[in-house]
Amino acid sequence: MPVEITDSVILDVPVAPHRMPWEVTVCREAEAPVSVAEKSRMTVGKIPYRSGIEPEERPTLPGYDSGIACLLLGVFLLLAFNLNKYSTYIKTFTQDLWSVRRRENVFNVRTINETRVQMSLLLLVCICEGILAHALTPATPLWGHLGMFPVILILTSVAALYYLAQTVAYRLVGYVFSDRVTSRQWIKGFSASQSFLGLALTIPALLVLFNPGTAFIVVPIAVFLYFTARLIFICKGFRLFYHNFDSLVYFILYLCTLEIVPLILLVRVYKYIAYFQQ
Numbered sequence: 001m002p003v004e005i006t007d008s009v010i011l012d013v014p015v016a017p018h019r020m021p022w023e024v025t026v027c028r029e030a031e032a033p034v035s036v037a038e039k040s041r042m043t044v045g046k047i048p049y050r051s052g053i054e055p056e057e058r059p060t061l062p063g064y065d066s067g068i069a070c071l072l073l074g075v076f077l078l079l080a081f082n083l084n085k086y087s088t089y090i091k092t093f094t095q096d097l098w099s100v101r102r103r104e105n106v107f108n109v110r111t112i113n114e115t116r117v118q119m120s121l122l123l124l125v126c127i128c129e130g131i132l133a134h135a136l137t138p139a140t141p142l143w144g145h146l147g148m149f150p151v152i153l154i155l156t157s158v159a160a161l162y163y164l165a166q167t168v169a170y171r172l173v174g175y176v177f178s179d180r181v182t183s184r185q186w187i188k189g190f191s192a193s194q195s196f197l198g199l200a201l202t203i204p205a206l207l208v209l210f211n212p213g214t215a216f217i218v219v220p221i222a223v224f225l226y227f228t229a230r231l232i233f234i235c236k237g238f239r240l241f242y243h244n245f246d247s248l249v250y251f252i253l254y255l256c257t258l259e260i261v262p263l264i265l266l267v268r269v270y271k272y273i274a275y276f277q278q
Helices: 003-011 066-082 086-098 112-136 141-146 148-177 180-210 212-241 245-275
Strands: 025-027 042-044
Touching (some): 066 112, 086 180, 086 212, 112 212, 141 148, 148 180, 148 245, 212 245
Parallel strands (some): 025 042
């Protein structure tokens, strides 16, 4: 067998001897054309498309992580087991969110299931906030080493600690500046606002889990929902504590101390953790 034929078999290059002058074809290296016009219509050597395309690693979606799926499934099961009278719970939480009536209705009976539902919703809002915060976190070496589930678990724990710290601060302020009834109404309003926020953030969190590309649209919507819930809670606090000009001054101090400054500090810490390795 001649050398040029052996080389063509090794290169696996087909030959198209019958072609029109304007058609681009392929040839063996030994039969390579000499003129510029012929070179423009022929491909010499191995055909590019026959070598294939180098595969790329497919990115893993956060929603396919087993730990994250188990975490969400556990919260949804808790809600499903306790939401036997969901309309009653929603009505009660709505009253807690907005009502400033000092004497409760005798038909409003607090049950253990209601407490379980509220605890489940509070856990849900912490998980959703952790998922949405993870969607904004760049892929630093620290986060890449830990994995998605540990990072979301850390951010969820931070959200839960922030909620507990706020609850303690509100109880302290209510104990110092108001009576027991007003303080209890204020705390109930805060818990109700976070419960409704958990329901509102569920769909944005699921969208980010299974379609991370929508984060630039979904996360601003989630931030808007968060501030809306905070604004409703602040309005209830204003209705509870405003009596005269002096109380207005105290209320402004409360806004700066418990609503604005802690949130700014938390955002700064989050940015530091997210960017310190870049």
